Amino acid sequence: MSGFEHHSTEREARSDLPGRDRRPDEGQRQDMLRRYLGAVAAVSAAHADEQSPRPKEPPPILHQDELAPAPLRVRDVMSVPAVSVPGETPFLEIVRTLSREHLGAVPVVDADDQVMGVVSESDLLAKAAVRAETSRPGPIRRLREHRLYEKSHGETAATLMTSPAITVHPSTPVADAAWLAARSRLKRMPVVDHRGRLVGVVSRIDLVRALVRDDAKIREEIETRIIRHVFLLDPGAFEVTVENGAVDVSGKVDGSLIPTLLESIEEIDDVVEVSDHLTAV
Known part of the structure; x- marks a missing residue:
């Protein structure tokens, strides 16, 4: 993702968070979106890296206990029925x-439940504006907004919708779906099968929750995987x-272990910073 795209997406995320009537959890929600954008940027960088030419290397031989967990797929987080x-x-x-x-938008389907497009509040707003006009627009305005005026004269979902729809498949990795949603500035995407039939819908908040682990899960990983299993210490x-995502850790521990313990915590996904209050013994 380019710097411009990242800035545009972050600006949109901030625009979703109105300055007035600030909610008590607004700070946490903004932090979630920033961490989401960071994850999307990382996926975009990985895509660019994959397209760069590089010498072929033999795949590493992994033991069973070294196999990484399967990535989350859209099927794991989508909402059904749509x-x-x-x-x-x-x-x-x-x-x-x-x-x-x-909702702000819904998929438009044909008789076979195949997705033809998406009709949104923006599509309907143009139609409502034309209905409310008391005078005909001038020729310059009609020319400048030709497509909008053409669509606004539609009367059904098929004539008002935006087509083709941007869709994902149930097997699409969540990270790739998030990357697509961010680039397309979409809050919801239809999920279709191999025949283009609607099977669900995935929203941006679904992707945020899947990409950004909550604080309780981060703490559980620190206590269980890092402290107990890696360092063989009592949590x-x-x-x-x-x-x-900000970690504060305190307690008494062998001073020689402190640097590597803190480094292990910092390397956990979704940890944004670590405050060290450990006491060397």
Whole structure:
């Protein structure tokens, strides 16, 4: 992801967080989105690295206990069933569906449940604006906004929708879906099978939750994997707190172990910083 794309995506994330009526958990939510953007940027860098020419190397031979866990797939985090509307759905019924389901967009499907496109609040807003106009726009405005005016005269989901829809498959890795959502600035994406039929929907918050582990899971990994299994120490002798990815660790430990213990904690995914309050004995 280029610097411009990263800046644009981060700016959109901030625009989703209104400055007024600030929620008590707003700071945590902003931090979650920043960590999400960092994960997306890392995936984008990996994509670019994969496309760079490099000498072929034989694949490493891994033992069973060295095998990495399978990456999360869209099927693991998508919502089912997905709300959708048929192509012949009238304008007002689409409005009612979005309002009733508290959605900003829905997939439009044909008789075989194949996704034809997506109709969003933006598509409906243009239609509503044309309906509310009391005078015809001038020729310059009609020329400048030709496509918008053409679409706004539609009466059904099929004529109002944006097509083709950007979709993902159930087997798509979550990281790749997040990268696609960020680049396309989408909050929701239809999930389709190999025939293009709608099987679910995945939202940006679904991807955030999958990519960014919560503080409790980070703490569990520190206490179980790092302290107990790697360093063979008693987790009860330490106090570990995690807040928005920031770790604070205290306790008494052999001074020679402190540097490597802190380094191991810093290398855990989603840890943003480590505060050292360990006492050497």
